[in-house]
Amino acid sequence: MKFKDYYEILGVARTATNDEIKKAYRKLAHQYHPDVSKDPAGEAKFKEIGEAYATLKDKDKRAAYDALGRHSSGEEFRPPPGWAGSQAGYQSGQAYSFDDIDLADLFASFSKGGRHTQHQAHHMPIPGQDYELTTQISLEDAYHGATVDLSFSVPEYDHQGQLRRVPHAFKARIPKGVVNGQKMLLRGKGGKGANGGKDGNLYLNIHFLPHRLFRVIDHDLLIDLPITPWEAALGATVKVPTLQGAVNLKVPAGARSGQKLRISNRGMPKHNQEHGDLFAVIQITVPTNPTEQEIALLKQWSDISTFNPRTHFVYEAV
């Protein structure tokens, strides 16, 4: 088990009073709480801060933590013999494995009503913890609906009463109609409740994997549509891929780069059997290695044309 210096995490001395610990926690919570902070690393940081505070604010847990002795952060260690039974109501004389749990699991077990907790906690219903997972699915799976494999591991007691990280796996059916960033939940698939407490829930964030051709905004799709300069100038009918198969799209004469052409009902499915739209974003593309004949024709076009796309520019200094 790796050691974590909870005092260092909260930035307080080992002799800090409860008030000092609470004040330090509140300051850090305002800075890193994932519901308050926009810091992408905030969630992981707050988890550490919350873990440190949960242990140090509780007199018994703090005493048990202090009894672990001083170690460097990240140092491998094992609690000293007799530590658990003497400090936190653990049953004495029982061998425990600390190999596949971390310090947070160990101290969380003090108040979860599990087999190792204090006697008075045994009859109190304790709800299971909620968990949150993010799964990534392809655009094709989101379009048709799909079954995804979800797996995660959480600390639970085994039949011998040892706390271990237990892997869980579910197959979840994601219906068509989800949008990128959709939240869903699996009721009762979170942590196990204790003493009749309800099992926790599993919250699922669904994110779409980047697609080779399409970008997605809500139920609409965008696709870059490269066209030649002569297709842009003269207009053309071009074949465009969609998730329902290719369609012929009429590009109007005089098309501009960045112009969006809407192909209705070719986007992602909605709840009501309708679909979003597909937008083809025009990109006028020139050949990278034009032939001599092409260069000659372009020069000829340049010579005879009076077209100036920069008439709106102002060149005087301001």
Add this chain to the structure above:
Amino acid sequence: MNIEDSELIWIDELHEVSLGGLAALSGLSLEELQLLVESGALAPISPTEERSPEDWQFSSQCIVSIRTLSRLKRDFDLEPNSLGLMLAFLERIRMLEFKLHALDHIAENNGK
């Protein structure tokens, strides 16, 4: 490893959740949720005088804000009386972010 099938529940404005369901999902008590309704911060769908709290239904969209509120209450030891105000701000932020996202979408469509 135990593999089992599980159905997902949508969290969006088109699906509903009961008061009890909201309590179970959010971690707030029934009393705390009723206080939020009484303060006007949380609104059931089609409330009527005759409809008792057991019959209230809420848009499942509110699960996310209520759950955030529950986390903030737990992690910051919020006073019960401040929960309504906090929820109003959370909802306002959610709506503003939604509008900002929509404006970004329009700007992106017009800009190209």
